[in-house]
Amino acid sequence: MSGAVRVGVIGCADIAVRRMLPAFAASPDTEIVAVASRSAPKAQRVAARFGGRAVRGYAGLLELEEVDAVYVPLPAALHERWVRAALDAGKHVLAEKPLTTNATRTGRLLDLARDRGLALMENVMFVHHPRHAAVRRLVAEGAIGELRSLSAAFTVPALPDTDIRHRPELGGGALGDVGLYPLRAALHFLGPGLEVVGAELTRGSGREVETSGAVLLRTREGRTAQVTFGIEHAYLSRYELWGSEGRITVDRAFTPPADHVPVIELHRAGGHEQIRLAPHDQVAATIAAFVASVRAGAAPAGETLRQARLLDDVSGRAA
Known part of the structure; x- marks a missing residue:
C-alpha cells in the first residue's frame, strides 16, 4: 500500500x-x-x-x-x-x-x-519506545553482569465509580488494564519461556472486579520476575533489572509523555550513572509501527499471544 x-x-x-x-x-x-x-x-x-x-x-x-x-x-x-x-x-x-x-x-x-x-x-505502546531497546542493549553488553531477575509495577489512582474498568461484563479489572504492562515488560526482558509460579488478585471494597494484584514468574533458567499492579493506588510506573554485577532502574516506564526526557539509572559497584536519552513520542512510534504492518500486510503476533496466555495463567492461578 x-x-x-x-x-x-x-x-x-x-x-x-x-x-x-x-x-x-x-x-x-x-x-x-x-x-x-x-x-x-x-x-x-x-x-x-x-x-x-x-x-x-x-x-x-x-x-x-x-x-x-x-x-x-x-x-x-x-x-x-x-x-x-x-x-x-x-x-x-x-x-x-x-x-x-x-x-x-x-x-x-x-x-x-x-x-x-x-x-x-x-x-x-511502551514497547515502541527506544528506551527499552537501550536497556536491552545494556543487558546484552554485560552492563549488569548476568541477568537474574526483574521487578515491575504499574499502579494508578482510584478511578471513578462509573468507570468501565469496574464493570465485569465489559471486561474490566486491573489485570487486563494495568497488569498487562509489567507482565509485558517481563516478557520483553526475560523472554517467552516465562511461567506463573503464583498470583494473587484482590478486589477493593464493593468492587466486582480485581483492583490490584501481584504475580511471581520464573523462566526455565531460574530467572524470576515480581509484578505488581493496581487501580486504587498512588501512581507508580517502573521496572528494575537485577544482575550479578549491578542493576538497571527505569521510572515512568510505561506511559511517559512525548516531551519526557527518558533516564536509565545504572547502578554498579563502581558507582551510579544516569543515562539520558532524547524525548520520544511512543504514541507516534506506535502508529508508525502500525503503518509499517499495514503496508507489509501482517503484524508481529508472537508476543501478543504469549501475553494473552500469561494473563490467562495469572487468572487461573489466582482463582
Missing part, C-alpha cells in the same frame, strides 16, 4: 480522543476518514475536531470502501466481535489492549488476520 493509510475509528473512548486521534491526525502516514459512535452527536463532535465523516453505528463504518484500517478503542469485552467484523470486512486493525479477554479468542483473531493478509496489532 502506498500513500497515507486511511483510518476509521470505532468508538470515541477517552484514549481515542485524548491520545490516538491527535496522533493519527498529526502523522503524515495516516488520514482520519471516518469516526463512528453509537451516538450520532458524539461522532459529529469528534469528527469535527479531528477530521473525517461522522458515522452512527460501528457496522456502517466497516462498509466504507475508503477505510483501509480501523482503530478499536472499545471496552475489552467488545473487542472480539468488532475486530473480527473489521477483519471480515478486509480492514487492518489496531485494537486497544487487551486484544480479547482470553488467549483462545486472541489466537483465533491473529490466525484470521494472518490468513487474510491483514495487520492486526494490539495497542501496547
